[in-house]
Amino acid sequence: MLRTETLTVNVGPQHPSTHGVFRMVVTLDGERVVDLVPHFGYLHRGIEKLAEGRTYLQNVPFTDRLDYISGMSNNLAYALAVEKLAGIGPIPERAEYLRVIMAELTRVANHCVAIGFLLNDLGAFFTPVLYCLREREYILDLFEMASGSRMTPSYIRPGGVAEDVPAEFLPAARKVVAQLPAFIDQLDALLTGNEILMARLQRIGILPPERAVALGVTGPLLRASGVAYDVRKAEPYSIYPRFDFDVVTADGQDAYSRYLVRIGEMRQSVRILEQALKDIPEGPVMAEGVRRIRPPAGEAYARIEAPKGELGFYLVSDGSPNPYRCHIRATSLVNLGALRDMAVGHLVADLIIILGSIDITLGEVDR
Amino acid sequence: MHVSESDTISRLQAALPGVHIEPVEGAKDPTFLVEVDSLLQVAAWLRDQAGYDYLSGVAGVDRGERFEVVYHLYSTRGGGALVLKVSRPWDVPEVPSLVGIWPAANLLEREAYDLLGITFTGHPDLRRILLWEGFPGHPLRKTFENKTFAHAEMQATMTSEEVPHAEN
Numbered sequence: 231m232l233r234t235e236t237l238t239v240n241v242g243p244q245h246p247s248t249h250g251v252f253r254m255v256v257t258l259d260g261e262r263v264v265d266l267v268p269h270f271g272y273l274h275r276g277i278e279k280l281a282e283g284r285t286y287l288q289n290v291p292f293t294d295r296l297d298y299i300s301g302m303s304n305n306l307a308y309a310l311a312v313e314k315l316a317g318i319g320p321i322p323e324r325a326e327y328l329r330v331i332m333a334e335l336t337r338v339a340n341h342c343v344a345i346g347f348l349l350n351d352l353g354a355f356f357t358p359v360l361y362c363l364r365e366r367e368y369i370l371d372l373f374e375m376a377s378g379s380r381m382t383p384s385y386i387r388p389g390g391v392a393e394d395v396p397a398e399f400l401p402a403a404r405k406v407v408a409q410l411p412a413f414i415d416q417l418d419a420l421l422t423g424n425e426i427l428m429a430r431l432q433r434i435g436i437l438p439p440e441r442a443v444a445l446g447v448t449g450p451l452l453r454a455s456g457v458a459y460d461v462r463k464a465e466p467y468s469i470y471p472r473f474d475f476d477v478v479t480a481d482g483q484d485a486y487s488r489y490l491v492r493i494g495e496m497r498q499s500v501r502i503l504e505q506a507l508k509d510i511p512e513g514p515v516m517a518e519g520v521r522r523i524r525p526p527a528g529e530a531y532a533r534i535e536a537p538k539g540e541l542g543f544y545l546v547s548d549g550s551p552n553p554y555r556c557h558i559r560a561t562s563l564v565n566l567g568a569l570r571d572m573a574v575g576h577l578v579a580d581l582i583i584i585l586g587s588i589d590i591t592l593g594e595v596d597r
Numbered sequence: 598m599h600v601s602e603s604d605t606i607s608r609l610q611a612a613l614p615g616v617h618i619e620p621v622e623g624a625k626d627p628t629f630l631v632e633v634d635s636l637l638q639v640a641a642w643l644r645d646q647a648g649y650d651y652l653s654g655v656a657g658v659d660r661g662e663r664f665e666v667v668y669h670l671y672s673t674r675g676g677g678a679l680v681l682k683v684s685r686p687w688d689v690p691e692v693p694s695l696v697g698i699w700p701a702a703n704l705l706e707r708e709a710y711d712l713l714g715i716t717f718t719g720h721p722d723l724r725r726i727l728l729w730e731g732f733p734g735h736p737l738r739k740t741f742e743n744k745t746f747a748h749a750e751m752q753a754t755m756t757s758e759e760v761p762h763a764e765n
Contacts, residue, residue: 270726270727271725271726271727271728271729274727274728276736278712278737279712279736279737279741314625315625443650443651443673444650444699444700444701445700445701446651446652446653446699446700446701446705447701457673459651459673459675463675464671464673464675464676465671465675465676465677465678526623527623528623528624528625529623529624529625529626529628529667530624530625530626531625531626531654531669531678531680533653540653542653542654542669544654544656544667544669546658554658555656555658555659555737557654557656557657557658557667559653559654559656559669563704563705563708564701564704564705566704567700567701567703567704596727597727
C-alpha cells in the first residue's frame with residue numbers, strides 16, 4: 231500500500247491572492263485542505279493605541295486607513311460614535327444626505343473591487359477587474375471632488391461633513407449614478423451566467439446560517455447564507471429609514487451566492503443614491519458649536535453597515551480631549567474567523583476563491 | 598429608556614436568582630455589570646432565552662486599578678445592543694472565555710489578550726494575534742511605555758555604523 235502523509239504549506243504573507251499581507255498555514259492531504267491556521271498582524275500599526283494620544287478630530291484620518299477601500303464608511307462609523315458619546319446633534323439635513331450619498335457610493339466602489347478581484351483569483355486575470363476599476367474610478371473622482379483625496383477622504387467628521395461639496399459635485403454624481411445600472415447590467419450579463427464562473431463558485435465555501443451567526447459574521451457573507459441581517463434595517467442610523475431599499479439575500483451559502491448578493495447590493499445602493507440625490511436640500515453641513523470635542527466621562531458604541539459588514543467603534547471617555555480607549559470592531563477580522571470552517575475539505579485552488587469571496591482588507595484586520 | 602433591555606435583565610434575575618447584575622451609569626448603551634463567576638451562566642441565558650445570538654464585539658479596557666471586558670450583544674432579529682461588562686482587579690486579569698457560547702469570541706478574545714494581557718480561561722487557542730510571540734508587554738495597558746518616537750534612545754544602544762542613514 232502506498233504511504234501517504236499530509237503536507238504543511240505556508241501561503242503568504244506576500245502572495246497576490248491574499249489581498250494584502252496575510253498568512254495562512256494550510257495542511258494538505260493531496261490537494262485537499264484538512265486544516266488551516268490564519269496568522270495576522272503584518273499590517274498592525276497600533277491605531278487603537280495611537281488614538282489614545284490624539285484628539286477626537288485628529289483621529290479621523292486614522293479611520294481612512296482601516297479598510298482603505300472604503301474610507302468614507304469608516305469616517306461615518308467613527309463620526310457616529312463620537313456624536314453618540316459627546317451628544318452632538320442634530321446633524322444638518324444636507325450633511326446627513328451627503329453622508330448617505332458617500333456611504334452608498336463607497337459600497338458600490340467596494341463591491342466593484344470585491345467582484346473584480348474575485349475574478350482575478352479565479353484566474354481571469356485583469357479583464358473583468360478592469361471594467362470594475364474603471365467604474366470605481368468615476369466614484370473616486372467624486373470623492374476627490376468633495377474631499378481632495380481619492381481613498382483617504384477624512385470627509386465625514388463628528389458633527390457633519392468637513393465642508394460643502396463644490397457646485398459641480400451633485401450634477402457629476404447624478405451622471406455617475408445614472409450610468410451605474412448599465413454597468414451593473416453589463417457585469418451581470420458578462421459574469422452571472424458564465425459557465426466557468428458558476429463551476430468554480432457554486433458549492434464552494436459553504437457556510438450554514440447558524441454557524442455564520444455563531445461566528446459573528448456580517449455583511450454580504452452573512453446575507454449569502456440566507457440571514458437577512460443589515461444594520462441599516464436592524465438598528466437604523468443616519469437617515470436610512472427615509473429611503474426605499476431591500477436587504478439582498480441569497481440562500482446558496484456558497485461563494486456564488488456572495489457574488490450574487492454583491493451584485494444585488496450595488497443595485498440597491500443605486501436606488502438609495504437616486505432618492506438621496508433627488509431630495510438633498512441646501513443648507514449648512516456642520517452642526518453648531520462643534521469645536522474642541524470633550525465628551526463627558528462615559529462610553530458609547532456606534533456601528534454601521536459598512537460594505538463588508540458591521541463596522542463599529544467603542545469609545546470610552548474620561549472627560550479629556552482624547553479618547554481614553556478606542557476599540558475598533560473590525561469587520562474583516564471577524565469575517566476571517568469563518569475561513570477555516572469554509573475551507574476545510576476543499577481544494578487548494580478553491581481556498582483562494584473562498585478567501586476572495588469573504589472580501590477582506592488587511593488594513594482593517596490588523597489595524 | 599432602554600425599556601426592553603431592562604425588562605430582559607429583570608427576567609434574567611427572576612430566572613437566575615443567585616446572579617447579581619447592576620446597570621452601569623454613564624454608558625450610552627444599556628450596559629450591565631456582571632460578576633465574573635456568573636458570566637458564563639448569564640451569557641448562556643441571554644443567548645438561549647433572550648435571543649442574543651450575535652456577539653458583535655469584545656473590548657478590553659485598562660481602567661488603572663481594574664481591567665474591564667465589555668461584550669456587545671445583539672439579536673439577528675434586529676434591535677439595539679445589550680452590553681455586558683465584567684471588571685477584574687489589575688493584577689488578576691482573568692475572565693472566563695465565551696468561545697463555547699459564541700464562537701465569534703475566539704479572535705476577539707485573542708486580541709484582548711494580546712493587546713491588554715487579559716487571560717481568558719478555557720479559551721481553546723489563546724495566543725497573540727496582532728503582535729509577535731515574544732513582544733515585550735501589552736501595548737494597550739496604560740503602563741505601557743510607547744517607544745515609537747524614542748529614536749534617540751534606540752540609537753544610543755547602536756554603534757555609529759549600525760545607525761541607518763546617520764549621515765542624514
